[in-house]
Amino acid sequence: MAKIFVVDHENRADVIAYQVEYENQADLLAYIVKYENQARDDLHWYYVKYENQASIKLYWANYAQQASLKVFLVKYENQAKWNRSHALRGRL
Numbered sequence: 001m002a003k004i005f006v007v008d009h010e011n012r013a014d015v016i017a018y019q020v021e022y023e024n025q026a027d028l029l030a031y032i033v034k035y036e037n038q039a040r041d042d043l044h045w046y047y048v049k050y051e052n053q054a055s056i057k058l059y060w061a062n063y064a065q066q067a068s069l070k071v072f073l074v075k076y077e078n079q080a081k082w083n084r085s086h087a088l089r090g091r092l
Contacts, residue, residue: 002045002092003036005054010066013059015088018067023083025064026072031080042092043080056092 007013020026030045039046039055048054061067069088074080082089 001055002030002039002042003048003053003055004045004092005048005051005057007051007057007059010059010061012057014057015069015092016059016061016067017069017071018061018064020064020070020072023072023074025070026083027070027086028088029072029074029079029081029083031074031077033077042082042089044077045092 010016023029028042030043033039033044033046036046036048038044051057064070069086
């Protein structure tokens with residue numbers, strides 16, 4: 001279940017991610033859902049307003065080299081998937 005709280009500082013994050021420009025550059029193709037109950041796995045992200053509601057605290061890095069996870073946000077739910085094997089799979 002990926003309930004994401006975006007933090008302002010890298011040292012407060014559980015995961016440091018970078019949003020890539022192209023699908024083939026990403027570890028994860030994620031879909032943003034509108035409702036909390038739709039965030040049922042790593043692929044479906046819901047942004048929460050408060051840190052205590054989150055399953056993961058995420059920091060968006062400015063550079064790909066800073067990130068442990070490279071993400072491409074997809075437009076359609078059926079496009080969401082893991083592109084490659086990753087240590088964070090099942091942990092978001």
